Amino acid sequence: MDSQIIKQNKTETSKTMRISGSEAVVRSLIAEGVDILYGYPGGAIMPVYDELFKFQDQIHHVLTRHEQGAAHAAQGYARISGKVGVAMATSGPGATNLVTGIADAQIDSTPLVCITGQVFSHLLGSDAFQETDIVGISTPVTKWNCQVTKAADIPKALAKAFYIAKSGRPGPVLVDITKDAQIGELDFEYEPCKGVRSYIPVPKTNPDDVKAAAELINSAKKPMIVWGQGVILGQAEEELKTVIEKAGIPAAWTILGASAIPTSHPLNIGMVGMHGNYAPNKLTNECDVLIAIGMRFDDRVTGKLDTYATQAKVIHFDIDPAEIDKNVKTDVAVVGDSKDSLAQLIPLLEAKSHDAWLQKFKDLYAIEFEKVIKGDIHPVKEGLTMGEVLRQINEETKGKAAIVSDVGQHQMIACRYADFNVTKSNITSGGLGTMGFALPAAIGAKMGAPDREVVAIIGDGGYQMNIQELGTIFQTKVPVKIVVLNNEFLGMVRQWQQLFFDKRYASTEMTNPDFVTIAKGYHIDAKRVTKREELADAVKEMIASKDSYFLEVCVEKEDNVFPMVPTGASVSDVRLS
Amino acid sequence: MNEEIKSYTISLYTENNIGLLNRVSAIFQRRHINIESLTTSQSEIDDVFRFVIVVNMTEAQAAKIVKQFEKQVEVIRAYYHTDEQTIYTESCMFKIKSDLLFEEPQIQNIIKESNSRIVTVNKEFFVLEKSGRRHEIEALRRDLNVFGIMQFVRAGRIAVTKDEMRVTDMLLAFNNHNN
Numbered sequence: 001m002d003s004q005i006i007k008q009n010k011t012e013t014s015k016t017m018r019i020s021g022s023e024a025v026v027r028s029l030i031a032e033g034v035d036i037l038y039g040y041p042g043g044a045i046m047p048v049y050d051e052l053f054k055f056q057d058q059i060h061h062v063l064t065r066h067e068q069g070a071a072h073a074a075q076g077y078a079r080i081s082g083k084v085g086v087a088m089a090t091s092g093p094g095a096t097n098l099v100t101g102i103a104d105a106q107i108d109s110t111p112l113v114c115i116t117g118q119v120f121s122h123l124l125g126s127d128a129f130q131e132t133d134i135v136g137i138s139t140p141v142t143k144w145n146c147q148v149t150k151a152a153d154i155p156k157a158l159a160k161a162f163y164i165a166k167s168g169r170p171g172p173v174l175v176d177i178t179k180d181a182q183i184g185e186l187d188f189e190y191e192p193c194k195g196v197r198s199y200i201p202v203p204k205t206n207p208d209d210v211k212a213a214a215e216l217i218n219s220a221k222k223p224m225i226v227w228g229q230g231v232i233l234g235q236a237e238e239e240l241k242t243v244i245e246k247a248g249i250p251a252a253w254t255i256l257g258a259s260a261i262p263t264s265h266p267l268n269i270g271m272v273g274m275h276g277n278y279a280p281n282k283l284t285n286e287c288d289v290l291i292a293i294g295m296r297f298d299d300r301v302t303g304k305l306d307t308y309a310t311q312a313k314v315i316h317f318d319i320d321p322a323e324i325d326k327n328v329k330t331d332v333a334v335v336g337d338s339k340d341s342l343a344q345l346i347p348l349l350e351a352k353s354h355d356a357w358l359q360k361f362k363d364l365y366a367i368e369f370e371k372v373i374k375g376d377i378h379p380v381k382e383g384l385t386m387g388e389v390l391r392q393i394n395e396e397t398k399g400k401a402a403i404v405s406d407v408g409q410h411q412m413i414a415c416r417y418a419d420f421n422v423t424k425s426n427i428t429s430g431g432l433g434t435m436g437f438a439l440p441a442a443i444g445a446k447m448g449a450p451d452r453e454v455v456a457i458i459g460d461g462g463y464q465m466n467i468q469e470l471g472t473i474f475q476t477k478v479p480v481k482i483v484v485l486n487n488e489f490l491g492m493v494r495q496w497q498q499l500f501f502d503k504r505y506a507s508t509e510m511t512n513p514d515f516v517t518i519a520k521g522y523h524i525d526a527k528r529v530t531k532r533e534e535l536a537d538a539v540k541e542m543i544a545s546k547d548s549y550f551l552e553v554c555v556e557k558e559d560n561v562f563p564m565v566p567t568g569a570s571v572s573d574v575r576l577s
Numbered sequence: 578m579n580e581e582i583k584s585y586t587i588s589l590y591t592e593n594n595i596g597l598l599n600r601v602s603a604i605f606q607r608r609h610i611n612i613e614s615l616t617t618s619q620s621e622i623d624d625v626f627r628f629v630i631v632v633n634m635t636e637a638q639a640a641k642i643v644k645q646f647e648k649q650v651e652v653i654r655a656y657y658h659t660d661e662q663t664i665y666t667e668s669c670m671f672k673i674k675s676d677l678l679f680e681e682p683q684i685q686n687i688i689k690e691s692n693s694r695i696v697t698v699n700k701e702f703f704v705l706e707k708s709g710r711r712h713e714i715e716a717l718r719r720d721l722n723v724f725g726i727m728q729f730v731r732a733g734r735i736a737v738t739k740d741e742m743r744v745t746d747m748l749l750a751f752n753n754h755n756n
Contacts (some may be wrong), residue, residue: 137601
């Protein structure tokens, strides 16, 4: 159905016609299959908005309340749908407001096309009104960017932008279009970009490397997999599952890899990293072969590098050659598309199970359950915990919801305790750690997958960083569910202050407004829960609601997230308290 | 890999795009690496540009940074080489008062011995040009400094590598694939 629409549009736009640059922008987007974009109008982009008005039956523009919201919404859309997210803004402040979202998309490999208006080309460099060098500013945080000053160059630039954003390791691109290019005319013909000669998006998997990897895996006594988002981006979930099951390898995930394999899978041993699970962190330093798949050994995953898996042979599957040996020295590197590489690996693997080794993970999980998890999700103390809210949400959604989390304690709790039964269900700001991500990203996620339940889990700090997007939710009637876990603190920073700064709570306590009243002001159903006995019904009511819904849960003020690998410590020194 | 800090010549074959220099220098800046010299020019392939960048770093750093360059969409290929693996030279110009040519006969000997070349002479000044290794240029500058130099300027290193660069192969492969 979708591809039919795209085809129709392609035939319609393939005839050459004399149109304005701004119309060419909109027709190019339609030709790329874009049916929704997020943005905010302003002087230097007005001609394009005028065309969006005319084409509104074919392409839907969502007016966010801030350009940062537009960028994050486009990210949420891209992350859940696997398609390219599109954000649009005017020059100057409009463009600079996109930058945080662009940087977030860059470090989390999210395909994004950002289009910014720019002042007339004859004014470039003259400090004109709302002129800013957005190409210069965005260079270090884009996969590619360019400035267009002639109408005739618009279709090619956008075709290249979409191709680069979605191919290979995806990422954000920015196309800056001067106002004269928007107003000028061109003979329009849209040809999708099929390649760029200086760019090899998907290096071809070398079968010899796969063979070397298979030999190491087959000879391993204590193998362990850590997979990342590369599995989701490469649509290699099934291949990964087959690898894990055939070779009987316990498999852990990074935050962005979450949900590629269901939480309940018997070989899914949980999350690695600073607040990951006890067993995979601890046993990283005991495994004999560590198989990294589509992950980049972020410092939050590895802890102290000098002591990370030094006993193990390391196999690294990645699409990006620059990731090989960047942080962790590999013994075997398999560079290529994850789906292709894993498919080549499967027939070379011997069917095995590693029961005694897997039991070690189970034993350590039992310790973590007793010391941490039980108290988090089945608390007996008076105050509400973030963990029990996640447990309730799991029950109500049967683990099928897409969880969009912000950054901080609630994020770690969400990643740890949410049940993920469907891929692309954990949408969060991983690498950049952008507070304010979740509310707008949830809007984009719900629009990118209207049939899925989308639940945003946000802290009281991050919520207030982009709280204005409630306006977007109200105007578009997008039925997202918003849960604010309110501990009246910037909780993660407070936790560090408690543990490493002798409880000097510098600027982390928050005096918050009445969030329920604010939500109601936007005509969003809202409820506040302060007692345990109210929680189950409130979550049930929220999930049952056909409309957007805001739920504030007032949780214990000074709870901490454990396990924890303190900064600079080895993963095997993971603390349970 | 060797952790010794050495001089490496990084060669980039690139498209000629506005903004690419910014992208390249940002990669150094972000890693707090100082650029010793940078030269861009046409390469042996029409419409392909070449950057020659000299930096002091470890081999591990050089290997990683070259991958970061290759990752850039408009960089065709990136390489790093030690001084021993390249043939390299630098060039410089001196502007000196013409009077000195007659008042200080020693200058004529310096010019001869240094293999430098007089580009132009007029009543006020003459211009001397010299290509060679850094130490030769530095020696010449020291020698001439005694008499006074009106202007001195030195260009960045240019270098060709002893081994083959397979950039043409890559571009041909792309063309064959897409035609």
